[in-house]
Amino acid sequence: MKDTHRVVPAEPTPPEPSIDTALSAVRLLHAATEELFDAAAERYGINRNDLRCLEILEREGPLRPGRLAQASGLSPAAITKVLDRLEQAGYVTRSGEGGDRRTLQVRTSDRHARMRRDTWRPVADLAAAALAELSDRQLEDLIAVLTDLAEANRQSARRLRRP
Template sequence: MNSIRSEAHGSTARADAVADAQAATRQLHSATEALLDAAAERYGITRNDLRCLEILERKGTMQPGQLAQASGLSRAAITKVLDRLECAGYITRSSEREDRRSYHVQTSDHLADQRRATWQPVLRATDGALSGLSVTQLQDLTAVLLRLADANRQSVQQLR
């Protein structure tokens, strides 16, 4: 297998470096999963609920069908997620004037308070981890992380 990796990556040193980077990426994924589990527990919701909140925060007001598509959940599952999130006070629903059966969901002020309490310590820890890096190193890291995110999105599509 080493010879295959060496040929694919040009050298044993490169193959070893790629393997180390892949191992570090797995560690980051594992730590992120644990962090998201802890955050969901602190919010008192499920991981799917937390993922939907993150989408709503990032994209803004949405219709349930749009959120279902963005999250990869079924419309039935989104209805249950939204019921739980509304009950917890993290979202609000607003009906459309023209069609009262249609509604939009958006995050609530209560969510902003919970988000600050949960994520400020995480942001401080991240700032500490990045503190010794130069602007150029941070820009390079950002580019690599965005490429890895794209690779993950492509992998999701292949797995589905």
């Protein structure tokens, strides 16, 4: 008579929390974010530098081209090309007083606002749903850790830029 008992494999146990597993999760989030930014840039016919400059303008508001170059780490010549592309695509406007280029300001447009809403609102909704599962204490801890990781990245970028 055959044995009819089957051994059911145990559920794999998740790895023990460790610095290495946390760093792996951070790398996974970073890779997924890069993939998202690439897809957004491709969808709207712009490149990653263009998208980064739009994000800076969203965060900081209207800027002079020189300040945008500084904030993005791009050269003034590169910013001119970025702004030409973004203006041609209808995502920014450039305006100043008269012909005085010193007063020129770059602003995001209504078309950009629609693109932002259509692209990033669903992303924010999904993230908010995941974060809603956390307790207030967990949210506080997550905010602190993410803030510290962002500062670690900024410090690392400054170190890499040193001669």
